[in-house]
Amino acid sequence: MSTTFPTRPDAPEADAHTDFLDAVDFEPPTRIPSPEGVEIGPRRTLRTATLDERFNVVGALAGGLAIATLLFGWIGPLSGIVGWFVVAFLAFVGLYVLLVSLRSDWQEVKDRVATVLMISAGALLFGALVFIVVYTLVRGSEALPFLNFFTQTMELTGPLDPLSSGGILHAIVGTLIQISIALAITVPLGITTAVFLNEIGGRFARFVRTIADAMTALPSIVAGLFVYAAIIQLVTHQRSGFAAAMAITVMMLPIVIRASDVVLRLVPGNLREASYALGTSRWRTVWHVVLPTARSGLVTAVILGTARGIGETSPVLLTSGITAVMNVNPFSGPMISLPLQVFDFVRSPEPNMIARGFGTAAVLILLVLGLFIIARMIGGKGPGQLSDRQRRAAKLDSIRDLQRITMLDDRIARGEYPPRVLPTVQTEAAPSPAAPSAPPTAPPTADPS
Amino acid sequence: MKQDDVFQTIDDVFLENERTDILTAVDDAGDDSSGDASGGARNGGGGDGAPGAGGAGGSNGGTPGDGGSGSPERRSLASRRSTSDTVFRTVAFTAGATTVGIMLAVGLFLSIRAGSALEVAGIGFLFTQEWSPETKQFGIAAVLFGTVTIAVIALIVGFPLALGTALLLSEVVRGRLRSFMVSLVDLMAAVPSIVFGLWGVFFLQENIIPVAEWISRYFAWIPFFAVTGEDGSTLTEASAFTSSAFIAGIVVGLMVVPTQASVMREAFSQAPVGEREGAFALGATRWGMIATVVLPFGRGGIIGGTMLGLGRALGETIAVYMIISPIFVINWEVLKTGTNSVSALIALRYGEASEFGLSALMAAGLVLFLITLVVNFTASSIVARSRSGAESL
Numbered sequence: 033m034s035t036t037f038p039t040r041p042d043a044p045e046a047d048a049h050t051d052f053l054d055a056v057d058f059e060p061p062t063r064i065p066s067p068e069g070v071e072i073g074p075r076r077t078l079r080t081a082t083l084d085e086r087f088n089v090v091g092a093l094a095g096g097l098a099i100a101t102l103l104f105g106w107i108g109p110l111s112g113i114v115g116w117f118v119v120a121f122l123a124f125v126g127l128y129v130l131l132v133s134l135r136s137d138w139q140e141v142k143d144r145v146a147t148v149l150m151i152s153a154g155a156l157l158f159g160a161l162v163f164i165v166v167y168t169l170v171r172g173s174e175a176l177p178f179l180n181f182f183t184q185t186m187e188l189t190g191p192l193d194p195l196s197s198g199g200i201l202h203a204i205v206g207t208l209i210q211i212s213i214a215l216a217i218t219v220p221l222g223i224t225t226a227v228f229l230n231e232i233g234g235r236f237a238r239f240v241r242t243i244a245d246a247m248t249a250l251p252s253i254v255a256g257l258f259v260y261a262a263i264i265q266l267v268t269h270q271r272s273g274f275a276a277a278m279a280i281t282v283m284m285l286p287i288v289i290r291a292s293d294v295v296l297r298l299v300p301g302n303l304r305e306a307s308y309a310l311g312t313s314r315w316r317t318v319w320h321v322v323l324p325t326a327r328s329g330l331v332t333a334v335i336l337g338t339a340r341g342i343g344e345t346s347p348v349l350l351t352s353g354i355t356a357v358m359n360v361n362p363f364s365g366p367m368i369s370l371p372l373q374v375f376d377f378v379r380s381p382e383p384n385m386i387a388r389g390f391g392t393a394a395v396l397i398l399l400v401l402g403l404f405i406i407a408r409m410i411g412g413k414g415p416g417q418l419s420d421r422q423r424r425a426a427k428l429d430s431i432r433d434l435q436r437i438t439m440l441d442d443r444i445a446r447g448e449y450p451p452r453v454l455p456t457v458q459t460e461a462a463p464s465p466a467a468p469s470a471p472p473t474a475p476p477t478a479d480p481s
Numbered sequence: 482m483k484q485d486d487v488f489q490t491i492d493d494v495f496l497e498n499e500r501t502d503i504l505t506a507v508d509d510a511g512d513d514s515s516g517d518a519s520g521g522a523r524n525g526g527g528g529d530g531a532p533g534a535g536g537a538g539g540s541n542g543g544t545p546g547d548g549g550s551g552s553p554e555r556r557s558l559a560s561r562r563s564t565s566d567t568v569f570r571t572v573a574f575t576a577g578a579t580t581v582g583i584m585l586a587v588g589l590f591l592s593i594r595a596g597s598a599l600e601v602a603g604i605g606f607l608f609t610q611e612w613s614p615e616t617k618q619f620g621i622a623a624v625l626f627g628t629v630t631i632a633v634i635a636l637i638v639g640f641p642l643a644l645g646t647a648l649l650l651s652e653v654v655r656g657r658l659r660s661f662m663v664s665l666v667d668l669m670a671a672v673p674s675i676v677f678g679l680w681g682v683f684f685l686q687e688n689i690i691p692v693a694e695w696i697s698r699y700f701a702w703i704p705f706f707a708v709t710g711e712d713g714s715t716l717t718e719a720s721a722f723t724s725s726a727f728i729a730g731i732v733v734g735l736m737v738v739p740t741q742a743s744v745m746r747e748a749f750s751q752a753p754v755g756e757r758e759g760a761f762a763l764g765a766t767r768w769g770m771i772a773t774v775v776l777p778f779g780r781g782g783i784i785g786g787t788m789l790g791l792g793r794a795l796g797e798t799i800a801v802y803m804i805i806s807p808i809f810v811i812n813w814e815v816l817k818t819g820t821n822s823v824s825a826l827i828a829l830r831y832g833e834a835s836e837f838g839l840s841a842l843m844a845a846g847l848v849l850f851l852i853t854l855v856v857n858f859t860a861s862s863i864v865a866r867s868r869s870g871a872e873s874l
Contacts, residue, residue: 114692143766150653153645157742158662160735161669164680171683224576232573240577247584249857251796253824254846258587260831261594261839282587285580315569336671343673346798346824350831371675375799378679386683393676404668 088131088144096124121152168393175391186356191382200392202358203373206273207399209362210352210369211342213277214284218341219334222288229289230296231318241293247286255282256347264351271353273367279347288337295329296322328410335407339400345371370396588850595844598837606844612809612826614838621845626811627726627821628849631801632794634730634815639738639794640787646738647745647786652771663746670739678800681732686723686804689731693722693816708817716817724806726820732804733797737790744789748782748867749775781867788860792853798824823849 100120125148132144174195175181181199189198225244229237259279264271299322307317323330353366354376361367368376370392377389562570599606601617609620650662694717700706701715708716752775760770776783801822807829808819823845834842 114688115695139766139769143768146768146771147653150645150649153642154649154654154662157642157646157735157738158665161665161672161739164677164735165672167680167684168676221576221579224573225580228573228577232570236574237577240581243581243584245861246854246858247587249792249796249850249853250587251798251824251846251849251853253796253798253827254591254850255587257827257831257839257843257846258590261843262586262590265839282583285583289580313563313566315563315565318569336667339671343671343675345673345675346802346828349799349828371673371799374675374679375803378682378803390679393673393679396673397676400671400673401668404671408664 084135088128089148092124092128092131095127096120096122099123099127125149165397168390168397171387171390172392172394174387176394181388181391185358187358189356191380191385193384195384195387198388200370200373200388200395202355203368203370203392204395205358205360206352206367207342207369209360209367210273210277210280210348211338213274213362214280214341215334215338217277217281218284218288218337222285222334222337223292223330225289226292226296227318227322229293230299231314231322244286244289244293247282248290250282250286252283252344253346253350255279256350258282259347260350268363270364271351271366272364273352273359273362276348276352276367276369277362279351280341280344283344283347284337284341287340288333291333291336292326292330295326295333298329299325331410332407335403335410339403339407342403343371343396343400345375348372349375370399591843591847591850594840595847596840598840598844601837602841602844607848610810612830612841614841615835619841621823621826621848623809623811624821624823624826624845625848627805628795628823630726630815630820631730631733631797631822632791634727635734635737635794636787636791638731638734639741639790642734643738643741643745643786643790644783646742647749648771648775650742650746651749652767652775663743666739666742666746670743674736674797674800675803677732677736678803681728681800681804685732686728689728690719690722693725693727694719697722697816704813705815708814721818722816724804724818724820726805726812726815729801729804729820729822730815732800733794736797736800737793740793741786741790744786744864745779745782748779748786748864752778779867781864785860785864785867788856788863792856792860795853795856796824796849797822798828801825802828 097120100116100123103119104116125145128148129141129145133141136144178195178199180196182204183201184197184199185202186198186200187202225240229241256279259275259282263275263278268275303321303325304317307321308314312320348369349372352369352372354372355366355368359365359367374389374392374396377385377392380386598614598619602609602619606620607625608622609618610623611618611620612624613619646666650659650666654662696706697708697715698717701708708721710716710721756774756778757770760774765773802825805820805822805825806818807821807825809821812819827842827846830838831842
């Protein structure tokens with residue numbers, strides 16, 4: 033049975049209705065001081081450095097580089113790029129302290145030096161990490177332009193063959209199959225467990241959480257060893273893609289549970305309470321309120337777990353076996369994956385094999401990078417945070433609900449809204465006896481904004 | 482079920498409630514049956530929607546009738562669980578139990594299989610350096626020492642970087658640059674360890690050797706940094722410095738920095754704005770504010786993040802395995818070629834291991850697992866107990 037509230041046939045558009053809500057209060061509005069005649073100066077930028085401060089940095093930097101070069105080039109018995117870098121940095125910091133202390137007190141010197149140290153730590157870290165990735169990509173670019181690298185396997189290619197022969201298709205396929213099996217187990221099990229931890233709770237849930245936390249400490253090689261001894265030695269008696277997928281599952285499951293648990297914990301409690309207050313059952317609250325609210329966070333959790341699982345080498349090393357041929361059956365025969373293929377390639381001393389190894393690593397990095405970017409695009413926002421469009425839609429929805437609940441349309445139709453008996457209105461309007469009961473001829477003109 | 486259906490059901494319940502109020506006012510003097518009938522009708526009305534709502538309506542319907550019969554009875558507030566809820570609870574409980582089952586299976590299996598090796602080796606397992614299970618002479622003293630050495634070097638390299646980066650991200654950088662750098666740190670935590678291993682073997686190894694030589698030349702009076710041969714003479718050739726714990730430690734250190742930095746940053750960014758502003762208002766410089774407000778507040782995060790990184794560093798396998806050249810004696814000289822780690826030992830020996838050898842490897846893995854377990858639990862309890870709070874972890 034559905035209920036529709038009668039709407040006035042000549043009702044204006046919904047937007048115009050909402051302006052009545054502003055008209056409830058007939059008190060004179062807060063007086064805003066007029067900006068006229070007030071001079072507005074040019075906008076000053078905060079957080080800027082004076083010329084003096086900038087020269088301190090530049091001077092210290094130049095001095096540090098010069099000292100290091102002098103020491104390494106002419107005076108000292110020092111050598112090596114890393115040593116030069118260290119000396120230059122130390123000289124830079126020393127000179128900077130000296131320059132700043134010329135004009136400032138000790139507190140400010142400490143502040144400046146701390147800032148410089150923080151920035152250098154960040155620059156060093158980001159430099160090193162970006163360099164690691166770029167180094168791999170550059171060394172891998174030797175093998176990547178060959179199309180056969182992506183379309184062939186290593187079945188007929190020996191270590192001495194040129195890069196125009198052989199490829200890593202079998203490893204790509206192996207990675208995809210293994211991670212799919214792992215995801216098929218991890219996602220339902222992990223998210224349901226996280227829901228169990230958050231929505232049902234109790235003593236057993238606390239126990240589950242403790243165990244899941246403990247398992248995040250499981251070293252990946254031990255997970256591999258477990259699968260090797262429990263599944264390969266006892267059950268299947270051969271290495272297979274399925275065994276590798278099991279090892280990846282054991283590694284990924286705690287990560288996904290933990291990340292989803294955090295995301296679900298962030299779902300605002302009042303959303304749940306509102307749902308329960310409407311008489312909804314627990315299951316419907318989870319399905320219609322909790323999970324949709326946390327959707328982006330859950331997707332992020334799963335994708336980050338996937339990225340971690342794809343890159344795992346050591347459990348796969350023990351369980352999947354190494355092969356050069358394509359194998360699409362996860363239950364029989366060895367099935368290699370990308371990280372293991374990298375490991376296998378670079379064990380060879382041949383330059384071509386090493387180039388293939390870097391090429392495979394570059395593919396792996398690009399895969400992880402792609403997954404990560406997708407995760408950021410989906411899950412950049414926390415649970416309950418809306419985009420602008422969603423926020424506008426939600427606002428319109430709540431206005432509609434308010435109208436429906438207060439039956440504003442009916443009251444407008446009956447002329448009871450907006451109320452006409454407020455003192456300000458009475459004093460301004462001429463006191464005619466018909467005025468209070470007269471229906472408003474037209475709603476107040478809509479604000480153009 | 483679509484959202485519209487839910488709303489419709491709620492409307493139904495409202496309207497039905499109004500109608501029942503009128504009915505019960507009449508029924509109060511009458512018999513119970515009509516009250517039950519109205520309850521039944523309401524069940525029918527709500528039945529197409531949420532079962533929970535229907536059930537609740539039914540129990541309400543019975544009450545006015547009870548009041549009419551004049552025997553005030555204490556009503557149980559517990560609501561009857563609907564079918565879907567029961568199914569949901571069962572499924573969720575099963576999932577939790579399955580997870581625990583898998584995890585416990587891993588732990589129990591490891592313990593049971595490790596038991597046979599531990600029985601043979603006894604307490605000597607922890608103090609023997611050799612590893613030959615075939616002759617029953619095996620222990621993890623050397624590999625455990627190597628593991629700890631590598632992890633400690635990783636922390637020494639990683640901690641300043643992580644702390645500086647975390648402070649930079651939470652206190653200095655703002656706006657778009659900050660969110661970009663935060664994403665970059667998170668991304669770096671997801672870079673596969675084999676990539677770090679490749680970099681360590683093919684780039685860092687040859688470029689770090691001059692530094693190692695330099696350290697060993699000028700700091701040889703510190704026992705850790707000396708590099709000596711069998712006869713105690715000082716070694717200077719480059720080949721004595723390859724594949725050392727030092728190089729492995731640097732690579733593992735870079736690997737764990739992102740984890741540490743993101744936990745620390747999380748803790749720092751929760752430092753209360755009021756206290757920050759108070760420090761500034763009292764005339765503190767930015768560093769003064771950091772030293773008096775942010776660092777004390779985030780102490781739990783610093784310790785916890787560092788220990789989480791330590792846990793990862795202890796368990797790291799493939800990068801270490803690629804870099805080190807395995808030995809089975811305790812090597813105090815961290816710059817000298819040759820070290821070992823528990824995980825590298827497992828990766829090295831699992832293939833050729835007999836049944837008993839595998840059991841010995843399991844024992845080694847179990848010890849490693851227990852160590853990382855203790856480290857991780859200590860870390861999370863420190864973080865949870867600190868002011869920066871349980872929310873972040």
